[in-house]
Amino acid sequence: LFKTVDQGNNWKAISPDLTANPDERSSAIVSVCESPVEPGVVWAGTNDGNVYLTKDDGVNWTLLNANITGAPQFYWVKRIEASHHAAGRAYIALDGHRYEDWAPYIYVTEDFGATWKNISNNLPEGSIYVVREDLKNPDLLFAGSEFSLHYSLDRGMTWSRFMTGFPTVPVHDLVIHPRDGDLIAATHGRGAWIADNITPLQQLTADVKEEDVHLFDVRPEVQWERTYEWTWVPEKRFYKPNPPTGSTIAYYLRRDIPDSVTIEILDITGEVIWNFDGPPTAGISKVFWNFRKNPPPRTDMQPGQFGQQMRGRGGRSASPAEPGEYLVRLTAGGTILTTKLIIEKDNPGNLGK
Structure with a gap:
């Protein structure tokens, strides 16, 4: 993993080879996320199943695979999402479609990767390509899969399909606009979709629902x-x-x-x-x-x-x-x-x- 502090003019390696197969030229880091809560906390995932964490900006790295109980080995770590609300929380999405496994895999940790919990729960079949935590509501999650877009109001305990009229299409990326509160979805073959103003979902907390x-x-x-x-x-x-x-x-x-x-x-x-x-x-x-x-x-x-x-x-x-x-x-x-x-x-x- 490389880092730049001068807009890309100079780069510095801050990690060794993090892949499971250093001799395999196709092995690579495919997902990186820096914590927006605590400086120096960086998560990295590879296309051969490794999940790493550094809490000192790359000086030391910890392999977390053994802590992700029940997770399949060697699947692509398609996305890592560091929490916007808790320094030790992060989400990972594993993609197994290359092994003909279309099951959804989303895991969350609350303690810097020491323990993990599967929160895929009632998500339907379809490899997960992206998971996002809302910028304002820590209980609101979004997940894009091979077939659809889903959301959770209880941090992954239950999931629902998002937005009437949204097509059955692979969702490869999601962005929440920090100022306008719009949810932007990048799809495979159907362009970009924008759900204007998700403010009600952001404010629909457990207390509000009562x-x-x-x-x-x-x-x-x-x-x-x-x-x-x-x-x-x-x-x-x-x-x-x-x-x-x-x-x-x-x-x-x-x-x-x-x-x-x-x-x-x-x-x-x-x-x-x-x-x-x-x-x-x-x-x-x-x-x-x-x-x-x-x-x-x-x-x-x-x-x-x-x-x-x-x-x-x-x-x-x-x-x-x-x-x-x-x-x-x-x-x-x-x-x-x-x-x-x-x-x-x-x-x-x-x-x-």
């Missing part, structure tokens, strides 16, 4: 300024529509409730500027506010000529909400909860800076 009603924090969103260009010349480039402008508001119900769920948006004066109903069903539900205010009420005046020509469609429309801070108020089953919502101003002048 609440009858919970309103999740709302991610700040930008009110984008849009420009339109009209031309009669056919486009030479491919364009895809941008995501809609607005905020996603998510809430959790422990069980179904008989009444509807009401969500209101209030401005700084306390005036309700938008309101809508949400599903009263158990689980996580989402509603979307497009940053528009309720339209003003219609008057009893007769429409003008323009309104007559438009067959009554000449009335006033909903006006956009200005950037700033707003309040979300949720009413469900007699419970009233609030959280803030921030609309950020678009600043196109900063593009390229």
